[in-house]
Amino acid sequence: MKKHKRTSVKVPKSSIVLNLEPIMTLRNIPHPSAFLIKQGLNRGSVGKMLKGEAVQLNFQQLTTLCFALNCTPNDLFSLREMNLPELHALKALPEFVPKAKKTSVTEWLAGKSVAEIKELMQQ
Template identity: 35%
Template sequence: MLTLNLTPIFKARGIEKPYTFLVKAGLTPHSTNHILGNKTRVYRLDHIELLCDALNCEPNDLLSWTPEKGKQYPDNYPLKNLQQNENNENILETLTKLTYKELQQKTKDFNTNDK
């Protein structure tokens, strides 16, 4: 089953009030409630685009796939790429655990790869 998995992105971006953030980004309160409550089964492409724009991500970052119980999938099944890992550690927590030199190196690597 495919679902939207926004919580890790909100945590990574330091968004403490997702409802307010999404309404300010342009979603209606009604749509925001449905999206945050995982009550929506059909997503409008303009909503996906708005989410990607507001959260600076791509659609695959928003989606999570959970395999159907009892069903076997081949190792190369394309949706397996959308399985969420079990690591729930906050990215900001991870960054604070790095030494200053490690953080400088990561920043340097990031800036080098960005060019």
């Protein structure tokens, strides 16, 4: 049987998101990738999971995550831009907040004037 790449689900359009960052922070896991790979998850899947780009998750992966992180499936998922009726059960999930892009020193300095930089250096 030939495998076909899934093209129907686009990451930004997925409304329910696997969001591992809060639970990893709560569990004080300094190296999430290494931790998840050590639990037996595939390196490629781990990368997508940690970036919030995973579009599918099987029950084995879900069980592994819940067991390793001592949590329930509800602790792993968030909602991204989903319009739901007022009393919908999915409203119990937290809102997905993407990680802010890290700014390099060069990018940060590019928005500052010379006077601002001199003032910062004197502090």
